[in-house]
Amino acid sequence: MITDILHMISVFILYFLANPVLYIGIAILYLMANYRVKKERMAFHTRVYRRMADFTIPFLPALLAGIYVSVVTIALGIVVSWEWLAIVAAFYLVLAVTTQLRWVTPVYALGLLLLLYGLEPLLGRIDFLKPIYEILTQVPLVAVASLLIVLMIVEGFLIRINGAVYTSPRLEKSKRGKWIGLHVAKRLWIIPVILFIPEGVIPAISYWPAIHIGDVALQPVLVPFLIGFQQVVRGSIPTHPIKAIGNRVLGLGFLFSLFAIGSYFVPVLAVVLGVLAIVGRELLTYQTKALEEKRSAIFATKSKGCIVLGVLPGSPAEKMKISVGETIAKVNGQAVNSETSFYDALQLNSAFCKLEVLNHDGEVRFAQGALYDGEHHQVGILLVKDDLVLQDSIT
DSSP: OHHHHHHHHHHHHHHHHTOHHHHHHHHHHHHHHHHHHHHHHHHHSSOSSOTTHHHHTTHHHHHHHHHHHHHHHHHHTOBOOHHHHHHHHHHHHHHHHTTOGGGSSHHHHHHHHHHHHHTHHHHTTSGGGHHHHHHHTTSOHHHHHHHHHHHHHHHHHHHHHHTTTTOEEEEEEOTTSOEEEEEEEEEEEEEEEEEEEETTSSOOOTTOOOEEETTEEEEEEEEEEEEEEEEEEOSSOTHHHHHHHHHHHHHHHHHHHHHHHHTTTOTHHHHHHHHHHHHHHHHHHHHHHHHHHHSOOSSSOOSSSEEOOEEOTTSHHHHTTOOTTOEEEEETTEEOOSHHHHHHHHTTOSSEEEEEEEOTTSOEEEEEEEOBTTBTTOOSEEOOOSSSSOOOOBO
């Protein structure tokens, strides 16, 4: 019995591993990690987080999100076809080729698919598109609309709770030619979702679970969906604006759920939902970018103190609980206001450092800790450059 169950689980996972969307996601994560490390090395002569962080940070939230979505899809009994999944994979591939990570989401993949449904009166007569529409008509519009809404709500939750974890610090020149800091949030979640496929569409074993609805037997399969997110933050610490956009995506998801419900009675509302989801998500991105551009960069040189742009994992600074956005006012009793003065103050004690820190509320606290043996000049804090020449900015 136990052997049969393990065999069944292994086959279930193999179906998941056979889906091309999974490998599109893995390829994006690999390229994204390499690009991030390259940019961090250019700015700070070191990577901030290891490459595997791009894989491991979103893993557990994505798994939990997949369980939630699967409960809903099982309850709704969403049935698709293997060919329909192939079309979704093709949409994901096209969106991935654009290199716009924020487009690699169900909002765009399923939204465009719903739009394609709606264009059937215009495109359905084209010979090479006829087979595609025959495949699309096998899956009800309400099922696609419901899946889009559930995944959109999940996207909002994931952005809110996981989008700001380990954002990547960067440097860029302002319009005045001075270095300022910013944070780039890039995340890709691979969500495993249970859907149903008519029995016999794919090979199965004798004890593979099947659900019988009338004369129809359905097989559960595990399907990966990709949710991408990207945001640049200059005017505040990353947590606040990223949580804010997560809340807005949630709001849109709950609002548009009315169209998904309505599509059960009026199928054309699912097409309207697809258009609104894409337009709404684009407007959110535009609004967020416009607000960010109006704000002054907070990660810049100041007359008093050095603002923390980043903290290296495992460094003395992390052990002292220094966080992004805090201001270092004094090092070893010496007032600092630049990378150079920070470095000079660290030399006063080669084995130990004492920091006077202003937290996000402007309150003073003190932190102290030992430095790395043989690397007394490094405490693991990333600062904005105080000159126009890129040097090692780890202090």
